[in-house]
Amino acid sequence: MEVRILLGAPFLLFYFLHPESLKFVFLNQPSPEEIDKVFMRMALREAEAALAMDEVPVGAVVVQGDKVLGRAHNQRETLRDPTAHAEMIVLTQAAAALDAWRLLDTTLYVTLEPCVMCAGALVGGRVTRLVYGARDKKAGGCGSLYDIVRDDRLNHRLVVDAGILEDECTEILKGFFARRRPGGPSDD
Numbered sequence: 397m398e399v400r401i402l403l404g405a406p407f408l409l410f411y412f413l414h415p416e417s418l419k420f421v422f423l424n425q426p427s428p429e430e431i432d433k434v435f436m437r438m439a440l441r442e443a444e445a446a447l448a449m450d451e452v453p454v455g456a457v458v459v460q461g462d463k464v465l466g467r468a469h470n471q472r473e474t475l476r477d478p479t480a481h482a483e484m485i486v487l488t489q490a491a492a493a494l495d496a497w498r499l500l501d502t503t504l505y506v507t508l509e510p511c512v513m514c515a516g517a518l519v520g521g522r523v524t525r526l527v528y529g530a531r532d533k534k535a536g537g538c539g540s541l542y543d544i545v546r547d548d549r550l551n552h553r554l555v556v557d558a559g560i561l562e563d564e565c566t567e568i569l570k571g572f573f574a575r576r577r578p579g580g581p582s583d584d
């Protein structure tokens with residue numbers, strides 16, 4: 397199904413109504429930066445869904461051309477699964493939507509820099525581009541601690557853009573950990 401959208405609220409309305417492989421059209425001509433912010437805001441809505449479930453608030457979206465192939469949030473506690481990071485779940489959704497494990501010409505948006513597990517999955521899935529919000533100095537696998545997605549020794553590399561809506565992506569995480577462990581360090 398095709399839906400016509402504008403930047404902002406109408407887009408988010410359709411996002412809630414049509415979660416499966418949403419097709420979109422920009423009526424205006426947004427810049428690439430504005431398009432990145434639209435999808436990072438969608439990922440932030442997913443992070444908020446994680447927060448409501450008392451999960452570490454991280455959200456992710458996969459886009460290919462004019463389609464949203466998946467959107468997911470961290471569910472590690474809910475599923476009691478160490479692999480249930482937002483990126484892993486959304487990669488599985490995107491592969492199902494494409495009926496293929498190679499996620500060619502896709503962009504994955506995620507609110508927090510992927511860990512080493514997810515970075516490996518991004519390389520394995522041949523994702524074209526990674527856009528993330530908050531940097532993760534303690535566990536980041538995409539530029540902070542390691543840079544797996546741009547390692548020449550591997551057989552695939554991604555284009556990476558970091559720091560999109562970084563403040564919003566950082567704040568939601570800070571708020572979560574401040575409430576959960578007042579004064580204490582986070583382990584994520």
Ligand SMILES: [Zn+2]
Nearest residue numbers: 481510511514
């Ligand atoms: Zn991860």
